[in-house]
Amino acid sequence: MKTAKNAASAGRSQESRGPVTMHDVAALAGVSRATVSKYFNDGEGLKPDTRARIEQACRELDYVPDPHAVSLVRGRSRIVGVVLPVVNEPFFAEALRAIEQKAKALGMDVIIQCSYNDPAEEAAALMTMRSMKVAGVVLTAVASRQNLDLLRRLEQEMRIVYLDSFVHEDCDYVMNDNRQSMAMLTRYLLGRGHRPAYLGAPPVAHPSPTERLAGYLEAMAEAGVAPLVLPASTQPTWDFEAYGFRHVLDWLTSGAWQRSGATALACGTDRLAIGAMSACRRFGLEPGKDIAIAGHDDLPISAYLHPPLTTFRQDVAAIGVAAMECLQAQLDGADAGPYRKRFTGGLVPRESA
Amino acid sequence: MKTAKNAASAGRSQESRGPVTMHDVAALAGVSRATVSKYFNDGEGLKPDTRARIEQACRELDYVPDPHAVSLVRGRSRIVGVVLPVVNEPFFAEALRAIEQKAKALGMDVIIQCSYNDPAEEAAALMTMRSMKVAGVVLTAVASRQNLDLLRRLEQEMRIVYLDSFVHEDCDYVMNDNRQSMAMLTRYLLGRGHRPAYLGAPPVAHPSPTERLAGYLEAMAEAGVAPLVLPASTQPTWDFEAYGFRHVLDWLTSGAWQRSGATALACGTDRLAIGAMSACRRFGLEPGKDIAIAGHDDLPISAYLHPPLTTFRQDVAAIGVAAMECLQAQLDGADAGPYRKRFTGGLVPRESA
DNA sequence: TAATTGAGGCCCGTCTTTAGT
DNA sequence: CACTAAAGACGGGCCTCAATT
Numbered sequence: 001m002k003t004a005k006n007a008a009s010a011g012r013s014q015e016s017r018g019p020v021t022m023h024d025v026a027a028l029a030g031v032s033r034a035t036v037s038k039y040f041n042d043g044e045g046l047k048p049d050t051r052a053r054i055e056q057a058c059r060e061l062d063y064v065p066d067p068h069a070v071s072l073v074r075g076r077s078r079i080v081g082v083v084l085p086v087v088n089e090p091f092f093a094e095a096l097r098a099i100e101q102k103a104k105a106l107g108m109d110v111i112i113q114c115s116y117n118d119p120a121e122e123a124a125a126l127m128t129m130r131s132m133k134v135a136g137v138v139l140t141a142v143a144s145r146q147n148l149d150l151l152r153r154l155e156q157e158m159r160i161v162y163l164d165s166f167v168h169e170d171c172d173y174v175m176n177d178n179r180q181s182m183a184m185l186t187r188y189l190l191g192r193g194h195r196p197a198y199l200g201a202p203p204v205a206h207p208s209p210t211e212r213l214a215g216y217l218e219a220m221a222e223a224g225v226a227p228l229v230l231p232a233s234t235q236p237t238w239d240f241e242a243y244g245f246r247h248v249l250d251w252l253t254s255g256a257w258q259r260s261g262a263t264a265l266a267c268g269t270d271r272l273a274i275g276a277m278s279a280c281r282r283f284g285l286e287p288g289k290d291i292a293i294a295g296h297d298d299l300p301i302s303a304y305l306h307p308p309l310t311t312f313r314q315d316v317a318a319i320g321v322a323a324m325e326c327l328q329a330q331l332d333g334a335d336a337g338p339y340r341k342r343f344t345g346g347l348v349p350r351e352s353a
Numbered sequence: 354m355k356t357a358k359n360a361a362s363a364g365r366s367q368e369s370r371g372p373v374t375m376h377d378v379a380a381l382a383g384v385s386r387a388t389v390s391k392y393f394n395d396g397e398g399l400k401p402d403t404r405a406r407i408e409q410a411c412r413e414l415d416y417v418p419d420p421h422a423v424s425l426v427r428g429r430s431r432i433v434g435v436v437l438p439v440v441n442e443p444f445f446a447e448a449l450r451a452i453e454q455k456a457k458a459l460g461m462d463v464i465i466q467c468s469y470n471d472p473a474e475e476a477a478a479l480m481t482m483r484s485m486k487v488a489g490v491v492l493t494a495v496a497s498r499q500n501l502d503l504l505r506r507l508e509q510e511m512r513i514v515y516l517d518s519f520v521h522e523d524c525d526y527v528m529n530d531n532r533q534s535m536a537m538l539t540r541y542l543l544g545r546g547h548r549p550a551y552l553g554a555p556p557v558a559h560p561s562p563t564e565r566l567a568g569y570l571e572a573m574a575e576a577g578v579a580p581l582v583l584p585a586s587t588q589p590t591w592d593f594e595a596y597g598f599r600h601v602l603d604w605l606t607s608g609a610w611q612r613s614g615a616t617a618l619a620c621g622t623d624r625l626a627i628g629a630m631s632a633c634r635r636f637g638l639e640p641g642k643d644i645a646i647a648g649h650d651d652l653p654i655s656a657y658l659h660p661p662l663t664t665f666r667q668d669v670a671a672i673g674v675a676a677m678e679c680l681q682a683q684l685d686g687a688d689a690g691p692y693r694k695r696f697t698g699g700l701v702p703r704e705s706a
Numbered sequence: 707t708a709a710t711t712g713a714g715g716c717c718c719g720t721c722t723t724t725a726g727t
Numbered sequence: 728c729a730c731t732a733a734a735g736a737c738g739g740g741c742c743t744c745a746a747t748t
Contacts, residue, residue, distance in 0.1 A: 018428075019486075021718060032733045037720060047731065064484045068424040069718035073738050075371075077421065079464070088450040093441035100440065100467050109481065111432070111464045114453055128462065131417045133372075241657045271654065278657040301624065304594045304631040306659050374739055385712045390741055400710065422739035426717050 029057035081129035098320025119146035136327035143206035182215030194264035201268040244275025270295035292353035308350035382410035434482035451673030472499035489680035496559035529667040530695040535568030547617035554621040597628025623648035645706035661703035
């Protein structure tokens with residue numbers, strides 16, 4: 001009786017020790033490992049009888065193939081890597097949620113890495129993904145050209161979809177149509193008789209902030225109104241409320257506001273708008289009455305603010321899902337050219353403007 | 354010249370094809386694979402000269418051990434699994450951020466799975482973690498006893514730390530001291546001459562909501578004031594603002610509010626408080642003047658609301674880090690009894706109360 | 707004898723090749 | 728010659744044990 005390790009003859013789903021392996025299943029089903037392997041891959045070319053016995057054995061033993069063994073021999077894993085600047089920012093958190101959900105539907109697992117806007121951390125994260133032989137990477141690149149070469153090289157050997165960012169032209173990306181959305185928001189303000197100034201996000205992303213600014217400028221030019229952009233900081237930060245608060249308060253107290261004749265403030269993000277509203281009140285202006293405020297993104301709380309925030313809702317979930325679909329499409333071989341998608345959301349008019 | 358696959362003699366870090374393997378490094382360094390392996394493990398017992406040559410070869414070839422091969426042979430991976438109800442909820446997003454950061458420092462990767470409060474999804478996620486042979490799991494369990502047996506069984510074969518939750522007594526967990534924090538918040542309101550009612554979170558977690566309620570009740574009893582708890586829903590939802598808005602508006606319009614004589618509202622979460630403030634205004638009450646409102650968690654935006662929200666800050670980052678430290682400690686062998694930590698944060702008094 | 711290094715089996719699957727009906 | 732199933736060589740490391748100095 002030279003049964004190996006696990007006595008398959010026991011029959012019950014009691015593994016004596018260690019995880020159940022394909023060997024155990026084969027033994028119980030009375031076939032070879034190769035046959036069980038085939039069952040888990042194409043499944044074709046197996047006699048119904050054989051298939052049934054394997055199925056039964058798997059159920060009985062609670063067998064699941066070891067993903068590491070599979071990845072090792074295949075040279076590819078069923079893991080997708082997600083590299084984000086931070087994960088506790090509403091936009092990224094929601095994107096991650098959508099990605100995770102879609103990945104689950106595709107039978108993949110997701111592993112995350114945060115770069116904190118540091119090119120070195122980003123590079124390290126990408127190297128990890130490479131060593132993990134991931135099926136693909138969803139990357140929100142940091143706003144720096146430092147990893148440009150590395151990225152170009154990595155794109156050769158693994159799938160990379162850029163989410164809400166890109167670092168060069170020949171890449172796959174998925175993002176909101178920022179120019180269009182901010183233009184729409186600006187036009188809305190102009191249409192209500194306002195003269196909107198613009199507060200952009202700190203330089204933590206690329207090229208979304210630039211695109212949104214472009215949208216604002218475009219709408220202003222189109223209306224023949226001189227644009228008015230609040231001075232931006234070069235210090236990257238994710239504390240948008242504080243950033244918005246400080247910059248708007250400076251703007252108001254410096255008198256630049258009065259001189260400009262602006263009656264509204266379009267903000268690159270809802271979080272900035274929240275800080276801006278706070279600054280206005282500190283200065284003695286009532287948002288929605290003395291000055292109109294608008295944001296961008298439509299956070300879950302935006303509808304419940306006082307006043308409810310006029311904003312632009314971008315379809316973050318769709319963006320996340322599209323990123324996964326891009327990877328999926330490329331895995332399926334069909335390399336039908338670049339995958340580039342721009343999503344449009346919708347204006348959400350509320351009382352703040 | 355029978356060099357295998359990659360001609361190590363080439364010397365340059367140009368892999369002709371396929372990833373660099375330990376075999377390549379060994380060849381270039383003029384040692385055996387076994388020696389290179391030892392270099393990557395303990396590292397002891399290697400002649401300085403040998404070590405240097407290996408080091409050099411690794412650098413030259415850009416070699417990184419294949420994590421799948423390592424996991425396969427070791428039967429353990431350097432991956433930690435994180436299973437959360439949702440990832441786009443500020444509390445979890447921040448916890449995840451801290452976990453990811455700490456994991457990186459420990460040289461581990463993190464893989465995530467969302468359960469969406471569905472016991473079946475949670476079970477599936479855990480089985481995935483098991484098959485991945487993760488180094489450990491950080492789990493925020495869904496509020497259901499359905500997976501109790503499964504969890505007990507899984508705890509036998511892998512490390513599980515419960516974050517902000519637990520399903521039975523003999524487990525490791527890390528969480529805020531909810532009873533204490535809500536008691537502190539309630540005492541603060543009482544101390545300011547208020548009679549606070551309480552709005553708890555929907556039943557999406559366990560046991561945090563129960564503990565917070567207990568804290569409220571404790572403080573009220575202690576002050577000899579009759580507690581007043583708003584009716585709770587049995588429908589789980591993560592849309593806290595809407596939930597808070599609806600329940601508070603009902604409470605106000607039904608007249609229950611007047612009859613109760615409550616002058617303040619303590620909420621189980623800031624997001625609930627935001628919905629509550631909105632409802633108050635809809636009803637004609639000015640939060641912070643006609644009725645005091647307090648939350649719990651101190652979201653980044655809470656300081657910028659109007660009025661700024663009085664709340665209790667829980668140390669989410671510390672909780673996340675502690676979860677990782679728990680896993681780390683257990684990996685290091687020392688099974689020094691159960692690891693259970695309660696963290697305390699601090700009251701953040703602001704204008705809303 | 708102690709300190710290093712090498713040989714080869716093994717982990718758990720996949721995949722190509724060979725054998726059996 | 729179809730179909731099916733089995734055999735056995737990997738894949739990239741770790742680990743035990745023996746060989747070398």
